[in-house]
Amino acid sequence: MTYQFDFSVLLPYWEQLLRGCWLTILLSAISISAGLTIGILTALAKRSRFTTARIAAGTYVEIIRNTPFLVQVFFIFFGLPALGISFQPWSAAILALSLNCGAFSAEVIRGGIDAIARGQYEAGTALGLKPLQIFRHIVLKPALRIIFPALSGQFVLTLLTTSIVSSISAEELTSIAQSIDTLTFRSFEIYIVATILYLTMSFGFATLFKLIDRVYFSYPVK
Amino acid sequence: MSVNPDQRSRASASADAPIIEIAGLRKWFGTFQVLQDIALTVARGERIVICGPSGSGKSTLIRCVNSLERYQEGRLVVDGYDLGAGQKNIDTVRAEVGMVFQQFNLFPHLTVMENCMLAPMKVRGTRKKEAQELAMRFLARVRIADQALKYPAQLSGGQQQRVAIARALCMTPKIMLFDEPTSALDPEMVKEVLDTMVGLAEDGMTMLCVTHEMGFARKVADRVIFMDAGQIVEMGKPEPFFANPQNPRTQAFLGQLLH
Amino acid sequence: MSVNPDQRSRASASADAPIIEIAGLRKWFGTFQVLQDIALTVARGERIVICGPSGSGKSTLIRCVNSLERYQEGRLVVDGYDLGAGQKNIDTVRAEVGMVFQQFNLFPHLTVMENCMLAPMKVRGTRKKEAQELAMRFLARVRIADQALKYPAQLSGGQQQRVAIARALCMTPKIMLFDEPTSALDPEMVKEVLDTMVGLAEDGMTMLCVTHEMGFARKVADRVIFMDAGQIVEMGKPEPFFANPQNPRTQAFLGQLLH
Amino acid sequence: AQTVESIKKGGVLKIGSQVSQVPWGFSDASGKLTGFDIELGEMLAKDLGVKAEVTPVTSSNRVAALLTGQVDVLAAVMGIFADRQKVVLFSRPYTTNDTIYIGKASANIKGWNDLKGVRVGVPRGTPQDIAITKAAPAGATIQRFDDDAATVQALIAGQVDMIGGAATQVPNIAQVAGPGKFEQKFIVARAYNAFAVRPGSREWADYLSDFVARKLASGELPALYKKWIGGELAEMPKTGEGEAALPVSMVQ
């Protein structure tokens, strides 16, 4: 092939690309935080003694896990307006990403909670703590510690999933890269640069999670 | 024997009623009956040691006293609160009964100090500063105040068990339950935990203790109870109990223990 | 004492050389020295009990004999193979040395029988049928043949430990190592495991056993070794060792143990 | 470089076409690919005396598919733009493609200047996208979607007020959303679609230009236009290169 790589074409767009990175990071950070919260609550609901809560949580998790993300986004953005609920592209994207991240995290977190020894609950009960207090002060942190590596992986996946929200016109790195592609027709260069940017961001996220792991979960275990 | 009659009478002087009353207690796990018609009355300040073969229901019995297990039949009254009568009583009783487990069950993500502060702050609403002082007082009591800022995993087994005792004491319980508190320990560490427990006993704490440490039973117990197959088979003062057990099952068991 | 002089001399008649020779053995974990200049010679058929406080290096020492740990200095020869001299020897030696762990370490996904058959089939290339017979023989030897088709989780601790012993025996090892084989057991189950070990000792098996069961040591040990801080501090026949320890550290330790 | 000779020898013409762009390329009720570009490609293959083989491409991978030799030629709703001319070689245009804007019938919009506070949806990478991106009307929010279907859906769902599209879409939208709700607001530009080949394949591009000229003269190309797009095929430049072939703006 005689294709001549020319990355200089992209130079005028560096500010846009950086903006794309920033938007992607922002989108991921918000969705991951919300997803973590949803995940914890759902994991709790799945272990609750109320059947309704268990069924609701189970249905939510199964529906989200077994259908493509694109459909979820489409449903929120194109489908809900028919019911009179309308979201801006970014809000729709955040909602979809959070729900998605939450469902996958819930399963991981449930595994962590299951791994906490019964003795910990009993010690809490014997001290007179209420079930929610036991969960919040005794179970949660050790449980998260156990599954944090898996959870980090899930979060990095959420970062990569953000690229799909370009299909409902939410602005982030992929949509910006595609727009630049439209103007320059330098698909290879754009894809390579975008790949490197995604790689950098996911490395950054992974490193951040490792750091959190080291600082927040630093207590020694046997 | 170091039972101090003065202290004992003082403790029971405040209220003459027994602190624990168990009558006709029956419990099943599914179709399997773990507790068969248990009757036991414990006076304030009394120290009771429970022994018996594995699976005989010792743990289940003392876990009932703390409502960690529910029972199906009978009556169980702790410090005047009937445990059959609802959640409210259960919560009150749990805060008044301290429990020490075989596996310590310290919270690994909290320091020794934080382990001790958690329940006073969350259950009693004690302020942080006071909870700290409380924790330090009881940690000093079990001679481990210097380890207050370490995490459980950084302590030896014996130290961990002493922290577990201090943690229970921080709720200033009226009764302490011990479920084989030394059987997960190395031989050397057993002694330091037993010493701590002897100290507590000398202060007049009401204690129910599942253990096979006969030396400890001889030293502090007011009564020794032998359980087998969910029943209290024999009960008595330590000296006659060990020297001259009446029931053949007790005899066989004590024989094995001292092989 | 049930040492059988006939058996012993027969065992060593086949080869007069000692079965284990340790000289100047030193080992570090990072900068921390766990073993300091250990010297020990074990004759064929000899039974040795090792005791000492926690962290003194008992486990590390016997794990070195099985090459579960590497050492940095000194000489360690097992049945004529120098463990310092390469991977080849290590594999040969491991197949000849059986080990029983405190935590049993049975393979939970295999039945009792399969646990015993695995190593003979994979290491020795024994055929399935023969491996089964072998397994049954040794399971019968530890009186547990009737449990052969159960999974480890379905057995009591004492039964699990006896399976672990049978599993090691199936490789017909020349030496058996035991690392606190009874300390994870309930008091009652200790006895059945100790009985099994006494039986082995009576058959003339060379044994290195870390344990604090003094009754067992008195009954079967040819020598008792006391370790402290990575050193062999005292060594001798059980009777004088227990009755009249020389070293002050040994005295203190034994004093605590028999409180 | 690609030569006419080598294609004839191979017996197969690999054409890259979009397959989700009504009426240019799409699958009909029986699942068969059809549309303006598809039939044009078949016509071309017949002209060469070879078999046509359609490779589906999308607007985001069509250039890559061409440059890496997955296809011999693109007939993929590809308008001629200056930047694209730097990357590929265009034949002379074979059709016009009018970029229009469609909005609610009730809205009073006549040109870029009326777009303040209006949300405009466009399919990403299309002439509509390029036109509005270039014009960048003050106060308008531009939302880019993956394809026409999503863009139209956004309009119908009320997520945007107006979309960029082609004249051919107005009846389609009426069919889905009900008649009279949406209408053409204004024509933005007329782009010229052409075959695209790899740079350097001059002889192959010349053959394609000649093919277009012959089919224009024979009336087959205007007939194709009438069948799929409707109306008369307008006058077009005679080359795909240089400024002459670039889109002509039709609004102020």
Next chain:
Amino acid sequence: MIRQFGLPEALAILSGVQATILLSLIAFVGGGVVGLAVALMRTSERTWLQRCAGFYIDFFQGTPLLMQLFLVFYGLPVLGYKVNPWIAVAIGFTLHASAFLGEIWRGSIQAVPRGQTEAAYALGLSYASRMRNVVLPQAMRISVAPTVGFMVQLIKGTSLAAIIGFVELSRAAQIIASATYKPLLAYGCAAIVYFVLCFPLSRLSMRLEKRFAVKT
């Protein structure tokens, strides 16, 4: 010219399921084989093997699958290697799946208590039989849930193969969406098919978890 959404349209979407299943199988097999190798390297005692596997995992976990596929299919020809689309998806999905499965299985292998490996050492078992007979069977139990979880994601991830011309479920749905202007309906149909493919897997994972749990 726009089509109504009817049975033929639904069937057209359904026809994409074949490619989806085929692509998924390629990804499972490629990712499984290479992933196991990566996991074994990552848990080996040799530091350099660990490092290599660690880098491999970090790199391919961090790269969007879409970009991987694009670069393999359109990038390699630029460097002079022409690739068949099936080979491209095989490479792309294998790299992606093996990185994730490798990491999942590494975790499971390391979650097997150390005593198990030591007991195997003490019996003189070789590396192969230590892994095959002792560690991996136990690791499998732990890894069932996350493995199936990832497989479900992978099935949905095969939709990215559309970028190099595969017409699988999602792409088929997109084509129908364009022909009917009914994206919600078309993608909804695809979602139902995905659900039918994935949900049994989720159930299976729960069943397997319980089955394994009984034994231990």
